[in-house]
Amino acid sequence: MTMTASTAFARTVRGSGPGLLLAHGAGGGTEANYGPIMEELSARHTVVGVDYPGSGATPKADQPLEIDGLVDQLTTAADAQGLDTFAVSGYSLGGAVAIRLAARHPERVTALVLSATFAHADTRTSLAASVWHQLFESGEHTVLAQYLNLMALSEPVLNSLTPAQLHTAAEQLAANLPVGTPEQVDLVRRADVRGDLAGIAVPTLVVVTTADPLISPTLQRELAAAIPTAEVAELRSGHLPFAERPQEWAKLIGDFLARHRKH
Known part of the structure; x- marks a missing residue:
């Protein structure tokens, strides 16, 4: 089975409270990337994630992936849960998805958390x-x-x-490599949300994985510097904070969202 533009992505919904959307990385999935910290996140939030084509239970795509298509699927999933507003956590490629979502729906996004991520792929x-x-x-x-x-x-x-x-x-x-790996990794090379950064006005936390061999800390800090509202937290981890330092990663996200929670 392949995926068409109108097919809904497989969804993960956990917890209760203010909305928190999760955007996973290339070659990953909601459970693969956020599973180790899901309990902490869902204790205080209604957590909603979607699996990109070829990850989890979402069929493989029959066409190239686009950032805006992933954004549309995440907002549709939020709508299905009755979430008018929400924070967004984006990991790796999911960071670019989160940035574009905030740029397109500024009235709905309450906060952004961007971990081990990039606005464009350097060489x-x-x-x-x-x-x-x-x-x-x-x-x-x-x-x-x-x-x-x-x-x-x-x-x-x-x-x-x-x-x-x-x-x-x-x-x-x-x-356990997702069948959608080629399309997702191809999007890593094409994604470019640099034009969205200056317009972001919501509270933003950029978690820089300082020992990351895949997405260099320099590239992560460039992203943070271009977002007017960004604060930076450093996590001594490689590209997999959920594997290397899950408790610390969960605390950084949870504490930041608690500070910027809308009552």
């Missing part, structure tokens, strides 16, 4: 995404998983793993 990120795409298409999924461990884990965490642990991690990851 390094584009090259990494290109290799990621090619390895997936080649069918060398265990090699791709090894590459992703190299490009996503912080140096201390990677160096703490034994060869046997690395092998097991790669095998597990290879078996």
Whole structure:
């Protein structure tokens, strides 16, 4: 089964309270990227996420993905839950989705949290995404998983793993790569929301993953500098804060949203 523009994405809905939309990263999913902190987030919010085409239970797309199409699906999911306003948390590629959503619906977004993310892919990120795409298409999924461990884990965490642990991690990851990986990674290379940054007026937290080999901290800080309302929190993690430092990541998000909660 393939996805058409009118097909609704698979949704995750948890908790109660003010709305919080989740936008996941390329090659991930709502559960894969936010599952480790879902309990904390849903304790104080009505959490709504959608899985991009080819992730979770959403069928693979039959056409290239676009940021605006992902935004439309997230807002439709919010509407279905009766959420007029909401905060938005975007991780990696999901950060670009969150930024575009805030630019298009400023009256509905109460706060933004952008983690390990970018407004556009620099040469390094584009090259990494290109290799990621090619390895997936080649069918060398265990090699791709090894590459992703190299490009996503912080140096201390990677160096703490034994060869046997690395092998097991790669095998597990290879078996769970979303079928929509090529389309999602292709969007990483094309996404560009730099034109939306200066107009963002809602409270914004940029969580910079300072040991991130995939999305450089420099690129993350450039994004923060271009958003007038942004504050920066540094998290000593690679590209997977939900795997390396979930409790700290959840606390940064939760504390920020609590400070900017609309009663």
